[in-house]
Amino acid sequence: MTNRRATIADVARVAGVSPSTASVVFSGKTPVSDTTRIRVIDAAESLGYTGPDPRAASLRLGRSGIVAVVVSSSLNFMFVDPVQRLLMDGLADAVAPLGAGLLLLRRDAELDIENAPTLTTASIDAAVLIGYDALLLEPLQIIRARGIPVVVVEGDAGEGIPRIALDNRVAQRRAAEHLRDLGHTRVAIVTLWQDAAGTVGWLAPDAAVSLDVTRERLLGARDVFPDAPAFATGGSSIDDGFAAGRAIFADPLTRPTAVIAQSDLLAAGVIRAAEEAGLRVPADVSVTGFDGVPVDGLAPYELTTLVQPATEKGRAAGAAIAAMLDGREPASVDFTSTFRRGNTTARAGDG
Amino acid sequence: MTNRRATIADVARVAGVSPSTASVVFSGKTPVSDTTRIRVIDAAESLGYTGPDPRAASLRLGRSGIVAVVVSSSLNFMFVDPVQRLLMDGLADAVAPLGAGLLLLRRDAELDIENAPTLTTASIDAAVLIGYDALLLEPLQIIRARGIPVVVVEGDAGEGIPRIALDNRVAQRRAAEHLRDLGHTRVAIVTLWQDAAGTVGWLAPDAAVSLDVTRERLLGARDVFPDAPAFATGGSSIDDGFAAGRAIFADPLTRPTAVIAQSDLLAAGVIRAAEEAGLRVPADVSVTGFDGVPVDGLAPYELTTLVQPATEKGRAAGAAIAAMLDGREPASVDFTSTFRRGNTTARAGDG
DNA sequence: TTGTAGGCGTTATCAG
DNA sequence: CTGATAACGCCTACAA
Numbered sequence: 001m002t003n004r005r006a007t008i009a010d011v012a013r014v015a016g017v018s019p020s021t022a023s024v025v026f027s028g029k030t031p032v033s034d035t036t037r038i039r040v041i042d043a044a045e046s047l048g049y050t051g052p053d054p055r056a057a058s059l060r061l062g063r064s065g066i067v068a069v070v071v072s073s074s075l076n077f078m079f080v081d082p083v084q085r086l087l088m089d090g091l092a093d094a095v096a097p098l099g100a101g102l103l104l105l106r107r108d109a110e111l112d113i114e115n116a117p118t119l120t121t122a123s124i125d126a127a128v129l130i131g132y133d134a135l136l137l138e139p140l141q142i143i144r145a146r147g148i149p150v151v152v153v154e155g156d157a158g159e160g161i162p163r164i165a166l167d168n169r170v171a172q173r174r175a176a177e178h179l180r181d182l183g184h185t186r187v188a189i190v191t192l193w194q195d196a197a198g199t200v201g202w203l204a205p206d207a208a209v210s211l212d213v214t215r216e217r218l219l220g221a222r223d224v225f226p227d228a229p230a231f232a233t234g235g236s237s238i239d240d241g242f243a244a245g246r247a248i249f250a251d252p253l254t255r256p257t258a259v260i261a262q263s264d265l266l267a268a269g270v271i272r273a274a275e276e277a278g279l280r281v282p283a284d285v286s287v288t289g290f291d292g293v294p295v296d297g298l299a300p301y302e303l304t305t306l307v308q309p310a311t312e313k314g315r316a317a318g319a320a321i322a323a324m325l326d327g328r329e330p331a332s333v334d335f336t337s338t339f340r341r342g343n344t345t346a347r348a349g350d351g
Numbered sequence: 352m353t354n355r356r357a358t359i360a361d362v363a364r365v366a367g368v369s370p371s372t373a374s375v376v377f378s379g380k381t382p383v384s385d386t387t388r389i390r391v392i393d394a395a396e397s398l399g400y401t402g403p404d405p406r407a408a409s410l411r412l413g414r415s416g417i418v419a420v421v422v423s424s425s426l427n428f429m430f431v432d433p434v435q436r437l438l439m440d441g442l443a444d445a446v447a448p449l450g451a452g453l454l455l456l457r458r459d460a461e462l463d464i465e466n467a468p469t470l471t472t473a474s475i476d477a478a479v480l481i482g483y484d485a486l487l488l489e490p491l492q493i494i495r496a497r498g499i500p501v502v503v504v505e506g507d508a509g510e511g512i513p514r515i516a517l518d519n520r521v522a523q524r525r526a527a528e529h530l531r532d533l534g535h536t537r538v539a540i541v542t543l544w545q546d547a548a549g550t551v552g553w554l555a556p557d558a559a560v561s562l563d564v565t566r567e568r569l570l571g572a573r574d575v576f577p578d579a580p581a582f583a584t585g586g587s588s589i590d591d592g593f594a595a596g597r598a599i600f601a602d603p604l605t606r607p608t609a610v611i612a613q614s615d616l617l618a619a620g621v622i623r624a625a626e627e628a629g630l631r632v633p634a635d636v637s638v639t640g641f642d643g644v645p646v647d648g649l650a651p652y653e654l655t656t657l658v659q660p661a662t663e664k665g666r667a668a669g670a671a672i673a674a675m676l677d678g679r680e681p682a683s684v685d686f687t688s689t690f691r692r693g694n695t696t697a698r699a700g701d702g
Numbered sequence: 703t704t705g706t707a708g709g710c711g712t713t714a715t716c717a718g
Numbered sequence: 719c720t721g722a723t724a725a726c727g728c729c730t731a732c733a734a
Contacts, residue, residue, distance in 0.1 A: 005498060007710095007711055007712085008711065008712070008713095009711075009712095017720075017721085018720065018721040018722070019711090019712085019713090019721090019722095020712095020713070020714085020715095020720075020721060020722075020723090021719085021720055021721070023711095023712065023713055023714095024713085024719095024720085027712095027713075029713085029714090030719080030720090031719065032719070032720085033719060033720090036719085036720080048496075050471070050493075050496045050497050050498075051471055051472075051497075052711075052712065052713090053410075053710090053711055053712075054415075054472050054473055054474040054475075055406070055409045055410045055413070055415060055474045055710085055711080055712095056410050056710070056711035056712040056713090056726090057472075057711080057712055057713075058406045058409070058410075058474055058712090058726095059404075059406045059407050059409075059410045059710090059711080059712075059726050059727070059728090060711080060712045060713050060714085060725085060726055061712085061713075061726085062406070062726075064405075064406060064474060065469065065472060065473060066417070066454065066473065066474075068452070074440050075436060075439045075440050075443060076433070076436040076437055076439070076440045079430035079436050079439075080433075080436070080647065082427070082431075085426060085427040085430050085431070086427055088426045088427070088430075088455075089425050089426050089427045092426060092455070092457055096457075096469075099469060099472060100469065101419075101454045101455060101456050101469045101473055102454065102455045103417065103452045103453065103454050103455075104439075104443070104452060104453045104454075104455055105452050106443055106447075118416060118447075118450055118451065118452045120401070120402055121402075121405050121408070121416055121450060122405055122415075122416060122417065122452055123405040123406045123409055123415060123417075123474060124405075142401075145399075145401045146401050147356065147401075237647050238647045238648030238650075239645075239647055239648065239650065242648070242650055265647070268648060269648065272648060272650060276651075294590075296431065296588050296589045296590055296616070297589030297590065297593070297619060297620065297623060297648050299589075299590065299593055299623065300627075358726095358727055358728080359727070359728065359729095360727075360728090368704075368705085369704065369705045369706075370705090370706095370727095370728080370729090371704075371705065371706080371728095371729075371730075372703085372704055372705075374728065374729060374730090375703095375704090375729090375730095378729080380729090380730085381703080381704095381730095382703075383703075383704085384703065384704090387703085387704080403727075403728060403729090404726090404727055404728075406726080406727080406728095407710090407726070407727035407728045407729090408727080408728060408729080409728095410710050410711070410712090410726085410727080410728075411709085411710055411727080411728050411729050411730090412710090412728090412729075413710075703734105704733105704734085705732105705733085705734075706731105706732085706733080706734095707730100707731095707732090707733100708729105708730095708731095709728100709729095709730100710727105710728090710729090711726105712725100712726085713724100713725095713726090714723105714724090714725090714726105715722105715723085715724090715725105716721105716722095716723090717720105717721090717722085717723105718719105718720085718721080718722095
């Protein structure tokens with residue numbers, strides 16, 4: 001019985017009008033007399049026609065209303081980070097007015113040969129690359145080859161590709177200066193991923209950090225504390241920060257009086273580790289974060305941190321996409337973080 | 352200069368073959384001689400042709416390779432929950448072999464009139480509804496009217512709609528029995544959302560809980576402790592659990608010796624609150640969770656909890672979709688949680 | 703193995 | 719305000 005879905009032609013026939021008229025009734029692009037509109041709508045209803053087939057419309061119009069978001073890791077891993085979540089919400093906000101939705105595309109490392117590579121076969125109007133790094137190079141090339149507009153958030157994909165960036169170095173420097181002004185001299189740094197592999201451990205002083213965000217924030221901290229040791233984590237989570245904190249507080253002799261963490265989640269973990277080591281925060285050790293996001297479960301503490309406009313970054317990415325789809329020139333945007341003093345930093349030696 | 356993207360017809364012309372032959376070269380559906388294949392590929396390269404236009408293919412083939420995931424809240428809110436994240440990964444796993452991607456559709460409460468309602472205009476092959484409740488009723492109706500296959504995860508959308516479910520009641524009962532076996536009699540319950548509005552506070556004994564998951568788990572706990580008071584939270588987060596815990600531990604006289612939390616995140620918050628109140632876990636108060644997911648930052652503790660196969664649930668949803676797209680009958684699946692003893696429960700009175 | 707023809711369901715254009 | 723026409727770019731019987 002479910003022979004075939006009704007088409008606009010069927011509706012037009014039943015309504016006794018031409019297909020183009022019926023089409024216009026649905027698109028609203030052109031004025032239609034009330035009587036014909038009603039006839040068409042009635043006909044549609046009687047046929048169970050629920051509106052133009054998006055596939056056909058998409059072919060005809062040349063756009064599908066879909067924006068791809070390409071991520072380099074598992075969704076579980078990616079969305080642990082509140083910054084990413086806020087970013088996605090901002091993006092969703094910004095593309096909604098375009099009538100667009102977000103298509104989540106994982107760049108699967110272990111991609112089976114036979115699997116249809118969705119990035120090459122999906123009807124997408126534009127793409128957003130998040131946390132651009134070497135892993136996203138191939139997706140980027142595919143997208144560019146298809147001539148699809150693309151925006152990069154965090155990280156630099158080269159000339160001609162609009163990017164949404166943050167003043168990572170300057171902002172992180174501000175946190176370091178804050179600690180210096182409080183009299184701290186023995187400071188340790190806890191960084192985000194140092195490379196795509198996610199190698200964990202103390203960074204060699206001259207280590208080349210390939211990930212933009214990590215490198216910039218590290219440079220900012222080193223602008224003030226050139227010799228501060230840095231421990232690289234495998235991601236941005238409380239657990240990762242906890243592990244780093246344990247390593248940092250392991251030796252009472254070399255114990256720092258302050259820790260600069262490259263994210264709020266890492267900072268939360270460092271605080272946990274400090275408590276475990278019997279250190280009070282901020283009396284014995286000061287901790288700074290980065291991001292300014294709500295950290296679930298950090299309750300008593302309020303981090304001294306750099307607040308970045310995560311949602312705004314997503315909106316800006318969406319705006320850039322809207323511009324490109326509109327044929328306008330997309331603007332790269334540099335966002336600024338603001339310093340926020342919490343209760344996790346104090347004068348050195350107050351303990 | 353970028354007049355028009357090359358089409359397969361252009362490629363065929365340059366290669367000196369017919370369009371159908373060129374098409375076959377790309378689809379691989381029919382054997383083609385090596386010489387012609389090479390000619391076609393060369394022609395494509397010289398024209399900058401990167402493969403069939405997905406929009407046209409999608410119209411012709413009748414499928415777009417896109418599966419919609421409809422969520423009822425902000426992405427930020429939704430992805431706080433590790434269960435949702437794992438679910439999404441499982442879903443992504445399962446639809447990847449179909450060559451499909453996941454389209455994230457927020458059911459925007461404050462939908463502007465002028466905004467294109469993406470659910471009615473997106474080229475989707477199927478849809479997944481997560482945490483079905485009254486809020487998703489309208490999306491469900493739209494989807495069904497369009498005749499698009501749909502699967503519901505958690506929650507019942509009625510006859511004929513395949514669902515991926517969990518043995519919430521039975522599993523939660525097991526946790527309660529565990530506590531009873533440990534000698535606990537004064538037990539409090541911390542629930543997930545009680546209704547779509549997310550009303551927070553003590554539940555009236557006869558309160559009608561409209562959300563399936565919450566209700567089932569509540570019933571399971573009450574199967575063993577019929578009179579246990581229940582505090583409803585506004586979501587599944589450590590902070591929500593913390594707030595609930597504060598309320599529960601506020602009065603030393605009515606203080607329970609055990610708390611049944613309906614999620615691991617809530618349990619983590621309850622533990623935090625217990626510590627704040629000077630109670631030791633599990634010596635003074637036992638706490639059980641639900642989900643069996645890694646809780647970032649819970650480090651020293653290992654929850655006594657019910658482990659649910661979150662990723663598997665996602666995979667099952669994907670499998671059901673694959674079946675439907677294949678014309679096969681989709682199977683509803685009932686998953687089973689397994690009890691896992693951690694270090695957050697102990698015999699009553701051991702403190 | 704290759705080519706021909708027709709249509710997937712819409713919508714923009716332009717003439718009435 | 720309405721209707722005829724012509725794409726949009728591709729795929730697949732079917733015929734050669």
